[in-house]
Amino acid sequence: MKHHKILIYQIFTRLFGNRSYNCVENGTLAENGCGKMSFFDDSVLRRIKKLGVTHVWYTGVIRHASKTDYSAFGIPCQHPAIVKGRAGSPYAIVDYYDIDPDLADDVDRRMEEFEALLQRSHKAGLKVIIDFVPNHVARQYKSVKKPDGVKDFGETDDVNKGFYPDNNFYYCPNESFAPYFDLKGEADDSYSEYPAKATGNDHFDNHPGINDWYETVKLNYGIDYCDAGGRSYHFAPVPDTWHKMRDILSFWAAKGVDGFRCDMAEMVPSEFWYWCIGKIKTDYPDIVFIGEVYNPSLYRSYLGSGFDYLYDKVGMYDCLCRVIRGESAASDITYQWQAVDDIKEHMLYFLENHDELRLASDFLSGNAYKALPAVVVSALLYNNPFMLYAGQEFGERGMDKEGFSGLDGRTTIFDYWTVASLYNGYVNRRKLTSDEKCLEKAYSAILNIAKNEKAVSEGMFFDLMYVNPKSDIFDSHRQYAFLRKADNEVLLVVVNFSDSDVTCGVNIPRHAFDYMQMAEKSVNATDLLTGNTVMLPLKADSAVELNIPAYGARIYKFLV
Incomplete structure (x- = not known):
């Protein structure tokens, strides 16, 4: 295939x-x-x-918090003090089931x-x-388009508990939302929230700062972040938030969406992803999950949880x-x-x-x-x-x-x-x-x-930099070179990050000839960017001379 x-x-x-x-x-x-x-x-x-x-x-x-008034259409207004900008952040979702x-x-x-x-x-x-967007919702989340039988986030929460496994949110019991800055709305009184909910960027008290994600509320996937100074995990029975999120993904997958880019995926436990992605892919095996994960030490854990691709x-x-x-x-x-x-x-x-x-x-x-x-x-x-x-x-x-x-x-x-x-x-x-x-x-x-080009989409790869250190004929600081190959088609790719045209010599080692099963011979090579054809003498451990424009590249395709 x-x-x-x-x-x-x-x-x-x-x-x-x-x-x-x-x-x-x-x-x-x-x-x-x-x-x-x-x-x-x-x-x-x-x-x-x-x-x-x-x-x-x-x-x-997906519908997110905004200062624009759509109340005439049955859409609740958002308090302007907790909306960033007039149009609002698309990552402050107010209804996962709405456009x-x-x-x-x-x-x-x-x-x-x-x-x-x-x-x-x-x-x-x-x-x-x-x-x-699995980690957080807008402070005034309220679904008006949820399917029959679906309960809203927070609807059944016990708001007197800071953490409870089946709560959708984290709370600051008996405390009002009191950020470290003025939260007055436009021609409006100040926003109030009681009890205060924890803020999206893992801020678990009632007073986020101006640089926090103050317009969002952290969702609870069964992790108690404040358990005697450590964390405790409550994944069995499966938390309510897990079920709600799986249902939301199924809703969009059923409409024919081909993939999800999962915002701040690493702030949600990998155990949830393993459970959820497995269920979605059982019903929709071709659907793609892309995770926004920034910590390299977590890459393999999140790929193991079912993600296809990570940033x-x-x-x-x-x-x-x-x-x-x-x-x-x-x-x-x-x-x-x-x-x-x-x-x-x-x-x-x-x-x-x-x-x-x-x-x-x-x-x-x-x-x-x-x-x-x-x-x-x-x-x-x-x-x-x-x-x-x-x-x-x-x-x-x-x-x-x-x-x-x-x-x-x-x-x-x-x-x-x-x-x-x-x-x-x-x-x-x-x-x-x-x-x-x-x-x-x-x-x-x-x-x-x-x-x-098949050589790019499914071909072999060979990095040429280890045999092309900085020298009179090659500047490894500003040039980069590699080979791609599929069947009998080879691409020699050399790029130039410098601001001037260069003539450089690119060594191709014997190992590359063996690994890619290339014969030593002269080949007709076509630059796929310009259509120009040149003769390239391919000889193990010797340099191929190339002219590369400033901020440019040569992508030479030839047959072996």
Whole structure:
């Protein structure tokens, strides 16, 4: 069976299809507008597919806390003091069974609009991932769309106990919610909560600070975090929260969702994931679970619990950012894949997402082209998944001061806004600059190589850096080289992180010829990025001379 490489396009749904271009700082929905699910028509989805991706991750589709009033549609209002930004964080869920009304043309038919989006995406040949936020909910969680017979979170809790195995929340009995800052709402009195619930980032008293996830409440999976100064685990009988979460995942899987990106998965016990993912995959064997896990010491535990893929953030992502900035040697990339060699097919590579700096921001590289060698490495190094964030392919800089988000080199997840590069890329392409078009073309070429070349999706891998130390003919600080091979097709990939064109010599050791069963001979090699063909003399332990453009790559394909 052919193995398909997973290439994910993360779409911040609220921002992506916004046809308004007002961009008022702290603007309301009426002022700044909002992207809709209907924006993703057949032509938009075809363009996304043509970029070379296999999956779309529609971020922020489940209903979350917002300052926009939808009470006329039977949707409870949220107290503005516990909503970050006007649009609110998509990670402060208020109803796991509902679709965010901001994204709908007809609010009353928002679930039908989502189901239609799912069908259109599948028809375009794209699989769909959505967020699953298991660790915390919005402070005023209240489901208005839960199926018959489903009890709400906290509905049956004993609020007089700080911890109880079958409670959904943790409480501070006999204490009011009293954060270390003023929680007054707009033209409203202060928010009150009694007894106070524990805050989402494992803050178990009643007074979180401004930098805590104060707008969220921690969910209880049967761990007593404050048991005589230690922790105790109460997983049998199975806690109520486990059952509720399994039912939520089954609800979305039954609609045809192809995968879940699980927010802050490591803050939820691996025992729950083992129990839950096993049950979901029994009914939906092809569904994919992606975990946001940052602690490398936990990787194998969470993979053992059923996750298909985990973020490679503190390893490969952080390393590539340092290499882009010239702070680390390109040869350090080798160490990163070696550190997870036994599980590397399960590591999700990325260079941008909604949490991280935009590559082209002034806080990272200031130039989207500087990151292209890292894109080639991330997409082609191995057969594991690669993810990009919508706008990355146009060099989105994230240098807007949108409101709650502020000028931080990131694209806001809290505000109503229009992302300039996406507006130009998908609403008014005439406004795209030649640089943006060129970058989009480069991304599309790299992604389609990753998708279509068998050597990438299921081939062997050989790192060439150990025989190419820093020398007169090769700069291991700024160049990186490796081989991929499937059947009789070989790719020689060499990238250049430097700001000038280079001519370098890449040694291919005898071990590579033996391991990959290659004959020593001259081959006609085609650069998959340019279509140009050259003759490469392949001889064990001798250098192949290559010219590589600044911030560029050569991806030579040849037959052996």
